[in-house]
Amino acid sequence: MTTIDPERTGCPLPRADTxxxxxxxxxxxxxxxxxxxxxxxxxxxxxxxLEDAAILETPGTPLVFxxxxxxxxxxxxxxxxxxALAVHGTVNDLAxxxxxxxxxxxxxxxxEGLPVAELRAVTASVAASATACGIRVVTGDTKVVGRxxxxxxxxxxxxxxxxxxxxxxxxxxxxxxxxxxxxxxxGAHGTAVLCARGDLGFEADIHxxxxxxHELTAAMVAACGPDIHALRDPTRGGLAxxxxxxxxxxxIGIHLEESAVPVPGPVASACDLLGLDPLHVANEGCLVxxxxxxxxxxxxxxxxxxxxxxxxxxxxxxxxxxAGRVVARTPLGAxxxxxxxxxxxxxRIC
Numbered sequence: 599m600t601t602i603d604p605e606r607t608g609c610p611l612p613r614a615d616t617x618x619x620x621x622x623x624x625x626x627x628x629x630x631x632x633x634x635x636x637x638x639x640x641x642x643x644x645x646x647x648l649e650d651a652a653i654l655e656t657p658g659t660p661l662v663f664x665x666x667x668x669x670x671x672x673x674x675x676x677x678x679x680x681x682a683l684a685v686h687g688t689v690n691d692l693a694x695x696x697x698x699x700x701x702x703x704x705x706x707x708x709x710e711g712l713p714v715a716e717l718r719a720v721t722a723s724v725a726a727s728a729t730a731c732g733i734r735v736v737t738g739d740t741k742v743v744g745r746x747x748x749x750x751x752x753x754x755x756x757x758x759x760x761x762x763x764x765x766x767x768x769x770x771x772x773x774x775x776x777x778x779x780x781x782x783x784x785g786a787h788g789t790a791v792l793c794a795r796g797d798l799g800f801e802a803d804i805h806x807x808x809x810x811x812h813e814l815t816a817a818m819v820a821a822c823g824p825d826i827h828a829l830r831d832p833t834r835g836g837l838a839x840x841x842x843x844x845x846x847x848x849x850i851g852i853h854l855e856e857s858a859v860p861v862p863g864p865v866a867s868a869c870d871l872l873g874l875d876p877l878h879v880a881n882e883g884c885l886v887x888x889x890x891x892x893x894x895x896x897x898x899x900x901x902x903x904x905x906x907x908x909x910x911x912x913x914x915x916x917x918x919x920x921a922g923r924v925v926a927r928t929p930l931g932a933x934x935x936x937x938x939x940x941x942x943x944x945x946r947i948c
Contacts, residue, residue, distance in 0.1 A: 619633070628937070628938045628939065630834070630835070631843075631938065634648070648769065648843070648847070649694075649695060649769055650690075650691040650692075650694040650695060650830065650831065651663060651664035651691045651692050651695045651697065651757075651759070652695075653695060653761060659761060660761040661758055661759065661760060661761070662692050662695045662696075662697035662758070662759040662760070662761055663756075663758055663759075664691040664695075664757050664759075665688070665754065665756040665757070666684070666687050666688050666691060666754070666755055666756075667752060667753065667754045668680055668683055668684045668687060668752070668753045668754075668755070669749060669752050670791065671749060671791075671795065672794050672795060673716070673720065673750065673751060674719075674794075675790055675791050675794040675806055676790050676793075676794060676804065676806060677786070677787075677790055677807065677808060678806045678882075679719075679720060679723050680753060681719075681721065681722070681723030681724040681727065681753070682723045682724070682727040682808055683806075683808050683882060684704070684724065684753040684754075684755045685702065685724055685727035685728050685731060685733075685755065685810075686727060686731075686808050686809060686810050686811075686882060686883070687755070687833070687882065688702060688755040688756065688757040689702075689731050689733070689757060689810045689811070689812055690810060690811045690812070690831045690882075690885070691831070692759035692812065693759075693810075693811045693812040693814075693815040693816075693829070693831075693885075694767065694811075694815070694829040694830055694831055694885065695759075695761070695765070695767060695768075695829075696761055696762050696765025696766065696767050696815060696819055696826070697760060697761050697762065697765070697812075698759055698760050698762055698812060698816065699731055699732070699733045699757055699758075699759045699812055700733060700757075700759055700760055701733055701734055701735075701736045701757070701758045702728055702733050702734065702735045702736065702755055702756070702757050702758075703735070703736065703737045703755065703756040704724060704735050704737075704738035704753070704754075704755055705738050705739040705740070705741075705753070705754040705755070705756075706738075706739070706740045706741065706751065706752070706753060707741050707742075707743060707748055707751070707752040707753075707754075708740065708741070708742045708743070708748070708750075708751055709742075709743055709744075709745060709747060709748040709749070709750050709751065710742060710743065710744050711745055712750050712751060716750075716751075717751070720751065727810075730810070731810045731812065733757075759812075762815075762816060762819050762820075764820075764823035764824060765815075765819045765823075765826070766823075766824040766826075767815075767826050767827065767828050767829040767887075768827075768828060769828055769830065769844055769847035769848065770828075770847045770848055770849075771827040771828050771888070772827050772828045772845070772847070772850050772888040772916055773827060773850065773888075773890070773916060774851075774916050774917055774918040775890075775891045775916060776827055776850075776888040776889060776890060776891060776915065777888070777889045777890075777894035777897070777912055777914075777916075778841070778852060778854070778886065778888060778912070778914040778915055778916065779886065779887045779889060779894070779897060779901065779910060779911070779913065780837065780859065780860070780884060780885070780886050780887075780910065780911055780913050781811070781814060781884045781885045781886075781887070781901050781906065781907040781910045782807065782860065782883065782884040782906065782908070782909045782910060783807070783860040783861060783862045783884070783909060784832065784837050784860065784861055784865075784876060784877070784879070784881050785836070785861055785865040785866075785869060785876035785877075785879040785881065786804055786805065786806060786862060786865055786881065786883075787806040787881050787883070788836070788879035788880035788881070789802070789864075789865050789869065789874075790804045790805055791806065791880075792868075792872075793868065800871070802867070802868050803864055804862070804864050804865060804868065806882060807881055807882055807883030808882035808883050809882070809883035809906055810906070811884075811885055811906055813906065814885070814901060815885070817900040817901065817903055817907075818887065818889075818897050818900045818901060820900070821893075821896045821897060821899070821900035822889065822896055822897050825889060825890040825892070826887060826889055826893075827848075827887075827888045827889060827890060828844050828847075828848065828887065828888040829885055829886075829887050829888075830844055830885065830886050830887075831882075831884070831885045831886075832880075832881050832884065832886055833880050833881060833882060835878065835880070835938060835939050836878040836879045836880055836881065836939065837859065837876075837877045837878075837881070838875070838877040838878050838924065838936045838937065838938060838939065839878070839938050840886050841854065841886065841924045842922065842936070842937070843938075844886070844888060845916075845921070845923065845924055846921070846922040848888070848916070849919075849921040849922070850916045850917060850919065850921060851916065851917035851918065851919045851922075851923045851924070851925065852914060852915075852916055852917065852923075852924045853914050853915055853916075853917055853926075853927070854913060854914040854924060854925065854926040854927070854936060855913055855914050855926070855927055856926040856927060856928050856929060857927075857928075857929045858911055858912065858913040858914070859876075859877070859911070860909055860911055861876045865879070877926075877936060878939045883906065884906075888916060891915070894912060898910055898912060914926075924936040924937075
């Protein structure tokens with residue numbers, strides 16, 4: 599009998615005893631969490647809840663700091679490209695801690711043979727996206743590696759932001775009874791990138807949702823202040839991953855009304871055809887929020903006042919446990935546990 603070794607083939611399926619990094623370790627799901635917890639944080643000595651960005655206690659207005667790397671295949675896809683994605687991703691990580699973005703650093707790792715015209719187009723997209731977000735690219739770095747040593751282009755962006763007055767969102771601040779809000783439809787980015795690869799045998803009219811969310815979070819903070827308990831943008835690992843992370847960090851349970859989660863028709867159809875759960879598919883232009891129950895209506899009104907949140911929904915509530923468990927009521931009235939993604943569904947999507 600022939601056996602398949604995922605370490606040799608690149609198979610994304612998990613294997614508990616692996617001594618090598620697998621593709622699935624980049625999924626944003628269970629394998630990613632294990633790698634960060636058992637290897638990276640174990641060596642760094644981390645013990646704080648994992649956040650999208652860190653608050654730096656400085657004299658005057660506290661600063662918020664975040665960094666992220668972006669690897670996407672293809673680099674241009676319906677609704678966006680790797681340049682816009684890099685800017686929006688870092689701006690949104692700052693926004694998830696209640697910050698107004700101030701400045702951005704940009705670093706490229708380029709593979710020998712990359713067309714200069716493509717680099718120019720990506721950089722123009724970075725510039726346009728940064729201008730639209732009201733920030734400047736103030737520093738950066740460029741490295742070139744040999745053919746085959748990179749996937750054409752990798753981008754790393756680092757952002758600095760200023761904490762908004764009254765903002766206090768944190769992954770650990772969720773409380774039983776909190777309303778769970780989502781700012782818009784889910785699943786568009788991951789399915790758009792997958793369809794753009796052109797090897798599925800079908801076409802779908804799906805565009806990435808990549809967009810900045812800092813104006814949306816500013817409106818929420820202005821309306822509700824510290825009653826905005828937690829914010830998270832459900833990128834890798836999708837909505838399911840983000841909810842599991844918040845539930846674990848806060849020591850709460852989350853009850854989800856699956857029929858209330860907005861999934862665009864084309865996304866639902868593509869996921870059904872491919873056997874994907876839309877709750878596990880990456881997003882780049884929506885957020886999930888845990889909000890004190892008494893401020894839920896005000897938060898929803900604030901979100902909907904910004905174009906990026908016009909289709910916001912109330913999709914569930916936090917419970918007193920079991921801690922870290924997300925349960926969804928299906929359209930048929932049954933219940934299912936919504937786990938984090940195991941392995942890798944869609945490589946190179948963000």
